[in-house]
Amino acid sequence: MMTLVNTYLPFFTLGEDFKIQIDCGLMTILFCGLIQAVWSSSTSISEEIEGKTAMTLLSKPINRRQFVVGKYVGILTSIMWLLLPVVICFLAAVYYKVGYDAQESGNPFPEHAIRMMWVKKVIPALILILLEISLLTSISVAISTRLPMVVNMVTCFAIFVIGNLTPVMVQAGVLKIEYVEFMARLIATALPVLDHFNVESAISTGAPVPPVYLAYTAAYTAAYCAVAILLAFIMFEDRDLA
Numbered sequence: 001m002m003t004l005v006n007t008y009l010p011f012f013t014l015g016e017d018f019k020i021q022i023d024c025g026l027m028t029i030l031f032c033g034l035i036q037a038v039w040s041s042s043t044s045i046s047e048e049i050e051g052k053t054a055m056t057l058l059s060k061p062i063n064r065r066q067f068v069v070g071k072y073v074g075i076l077t078s079i080m081w082l083l084l085p086v087v088i089c090f091l092a093a094v095y096y097k098v099g100y101d102a103q104e105s106g107n108p109f110p111e112h113a114i115r116m117m118w119v120k121k122v123i124p125a126l127i128l129i130l131l132e133i134s135l136l137t138s139i140s141v142a143i144s145t146r147l148p149m150v151v152n153m154v155t156c157f158a159i160f161v162i163g164n165l166t167p168v169m170v171q172a173g174v175l176k177i178e179y180v181e182f183m184a185r186l187i188a189t190a191l192p193v194l195d196h197f198n199v200e201s202a203i204s205t206g207a208p209v210p211p212v213y214l215a216y217t218a219a220y221t222a223a224y225c226a227v228a229i230l231l232a233f234i235m236f237e238d239r240d241l242a
Contacts, residue, residue, distance in 0.1 A: 002028050003086065007093045018097040018118070023200050025090045026125055032086065033079050033133040038156050040075045041140040042149035049239065050148070068232045072141045079133060087126055095119050124209035125199050131221040132197040136160065138228035139192070145236040162187060163194035192224050 006021045006028075045068075048054040058067060098115045136156060143152045166188040196217055199209050 003090050003093050007097050018094065019203075021097050022094060022118075022122060022125075022203060025093065026122075026129060026200060029083060029086055029090065029126070030129050030132065033083055033129065034136060034156070034160070036079050036082050037075060037133055037137040038140045038153050039149075040078055041071070041137065041144045042152050044075065045071050045141060045144035046148050046152065049145070064236050065233050068141065068145070068229065068236055072138060072229060072232075075137055075141065076134060079137070080130075083130070090126075091119050091122065094122055121203050121206070121208070124214060125203055127214060128197040128199060128209075128217060131218060132194060135192055135194075135221045135224050135228075138225040138232075142228045142232035142235060145232050145239060159191055160194065163192050164198070166191070193220075196220065 003025050006024045009021075045054075048057070054067065058064065062070075095115050095118075098118050136159070139159060140152055140156050143155055147155070166184050202209055
């Protein structure tokens, strides 16, 4: 519904409303996926542990590592099914919005190739959003092995904010105090650098996102997810389920 509303909502940007629509649509997809990830990991892991359901499940020929990996894969699958219709609707809205804005501004109706060009420019951002959700889902799964839903949501939100702000503050030299700057660099090294997944400004300016960048970001995501799942193994290995 938000994607459809943003298609017709005027942003008063002098003929470039579709760029704001792209930003709003991408953020909607990101937050929907993150909310689903944190909520699913909390209900399917933390509440199952507290409700003793996990103990019944692990009495079957399933070890704890299979339990964690299965939960992570299942949560990602549910997120993909959630986002699939939203992504399709969003791409269709972008295709329509380019022509809609042209008509509203009195410009010639754009050709099919021009409208598809903007649709193709959005696809790399959608891929990065899926990678970012996968990374934060692995962190949420690791946290859920020890902490309840409320703490999990607050922690993931804090990681999301810090992961987007800390690298920018360090690179810009905003932090002039040596100790504070050291801590910021330490946090930026330990926590995921979520700023790597943000390419909305490049899409708004029409700059292409090279496939090499997507490949490096995918490798970074895979490495961080592997570390988070290994941490989940360690935290869940000695967790008392009785």
